Amino acid sequence: MRREGDVRRMTARPANAHQAHILRLLRDEGPNSRAQLGEFVDLSRSKLAVEVDRLMEIGLVANNGLAASRGGRRSHNIRLSPELRFLGVDIGATSADVAVTNGELEVLGHLSKPVDVRDGPVAVFEHVLDMAGKLTAAGIADRFDGAGVGIPGPVRFPEGIPVAPPLMPGWDNFPVREALSQDLGCPVMVDNDANLMALGEQHTGVAKNVKDFLCVKIGTGIGCGIVVCGEVYRGVTGSAGDIGHIQVDPDGHPCACGNTGCLEAHFSGAALARDALMESGHPGELAERLASSGTLTGADVAAAAAAGDPAAGDLIRQGGGHVGQVIAGLVSFFNPGLVVIGGGVTGLGHSLLAAIRTQVYRRSLPLATGSLPIVLSELGPQAGVIGAARLITERVFSPA
Template sequence: MRRMTARPANAHQARLLRLLRDGGPNSRAQLGDQVDLSRSKLAVEVDRLLETGLVVADGLAASRGGRRSHNIRLAPELRFLGVDIGATSIDVAVTNAELEVLGHLNHPMDVREGPVAVFEQVLSLAAKLRASGLAEGFDGAGIGVPGPVRFPEGVPVAPPIMPGWDGFPVREALSQELGCPVMVDNDVNLMAMGEQHAGVARSVGDYLCVKIGTGIGCGIVVGGEVYRGTTGSAGDIGHIQVDPDGRACACGNKGCLEAHFSGAALARDAEDAAREGRSPELAARLEAAGRLTAADVAAAAAAGDAAALDLIREGGNRLGQVIASLVSFFNPGLVVIGGGVTGLGHNLLASVRTQVYKQSLPLATGNLPIVLGELGPTAGVIGAARLISDHLFSPA
């Protein structure tokens, strides 16, 4: 099947495409209400979009008391590929043009195996999705990697946890393999975009999205747009120092947030607690599995284990301390916490909230919700799809 190659010819068309993406099918009249164009001009632009095949008119909507309207919608056969490469696993999903996830696959894999091996896996997962009939091809792909990215070129730069990827032309390579446009970003930024598109952050202009997985990062959204910083490393809060005499971190410094609280740090602390006999619950789990993860800590805490609860409380305090600083500085309208350790749930949230509300000034915290992400692992892939759709749905 022939893939769509058309792009919006002007800002109006781009605007209309995004409205249809975010709001679903619409009549011409409804579009007109949102777009501040005359009916005539709107009709012209819609007709042009229909000609390109990017949108279709299928069927009539129910009458609302007058003439029935045509349903204008994005071409239903459009397909985006969303790829989220985490430190320890790969998520791949197909979406339609409205960014609804039609199929989603996860595969455990260490990112340190390097770009070649990871790409092979990504392509195989994408092929599997295609084979299942969800897509005959992709009109675009977004991909997130766990490290800083030089955004315009789509190339990772000096990524601490994935050294083999430094300078690897991710965008170029994937675009070649898939035969479609590709955009690359930091995985945290994609999570922020995902929660903004379909999660808790809808209709918030300025917000922070803290992702705690193997490492810790923070997506920064300013006026609805992801802020990436001068060299693409904005939001890299894992190496903010929380304790001058603290633990040694992989980065070479001491007392980094990430060394005290992250998926990896938490697992290590839990294993220590188990071995030192401070937690029968964790010890039993260590016995059974040979190693512990953040999920074990969450389960132990749910079972009332004091040591596990302590770990979460202490970690939440550290994290809350940093978030409190960021709230004072950035004055966001919302803080979202997500990533692998979200399973720690409300215990974690409680510690963070306590710290933030205690340390930041009332004006900044007055009406500040601090919530868990609601999309889980789909946030990243939806964000990836949105990344490429933002690119494709902008004037050529």
């Protein structure tokens, strides 16, 4: 994307914690009056003015007209600079989503296309840069102030490097952050895709204002974003939330990881497609879909179940039971305030959710489930790209 002679302004960073706090408030709450901002950050009018003026000078915030009167002199509204642009990238096992947001993380443009993560990082990022180029060509952005990237595997977070991701041959130790940062000419941060889904749900989804929650992402693989006291918890080496290889049946299916009975081997997009093939021997919706397309996917199972195919319904109930069994254990252990279910398999909808809820409410302690909502993500594929954009703003909106 970067051309010879292309002169780019690197986005300035706030100088202190007060400025960082102001930027994050404006990101999460939108435009605000100076008076209200002063109350939020606990600064006097004059001290706030100093910090806001400095943020205006470096181009991170802008005036936004006069606020409604609160009795005295009318206060100016402040907002994040309308020119801020962040790139959110969410790489799945079989697709990539790329979106451009403003400073408030509203999605201004979003592209998605089938991409096979097994083609390796160079090929995948060619697609990503191509999509980012299309979004800039459409006039949505002329530069990026930062980019966040999610990948479906464990990430050594400080360095932005994937570590031995089981579904992703060729990605182990690839310097994603460094490579993309050079290509895009802006700061980049990389995280596990389930963590970014959690950040997205926290920013504008069902988890807004929830401090301790879990986000279970069920796609080709299964991962879990963990939020503790409003912050994503990544564990000591960045692999926290890797629940796809928790054992659900000691005598169960062999898993790609080398063990047997892992959750992913019993329920995930891939496992569902495999089980659907086994069921397609009997006449019914699954058999018809196989005959017409030559293959079966998780989406076929969802459609067949919706059409009343009993075998497809059973597959979803059994799989949901396995996921519910693992989530029940996590609820006992972590006692969250909310569990969000997302990812490609949420197309399976409410029969999946019902199977999960049955297990959790039956197996976990009443004290932990007494007021525990278990809900489907409402953001769908936008959760990941919004979360990715939020991830990089955490860095851009913090003191250099």
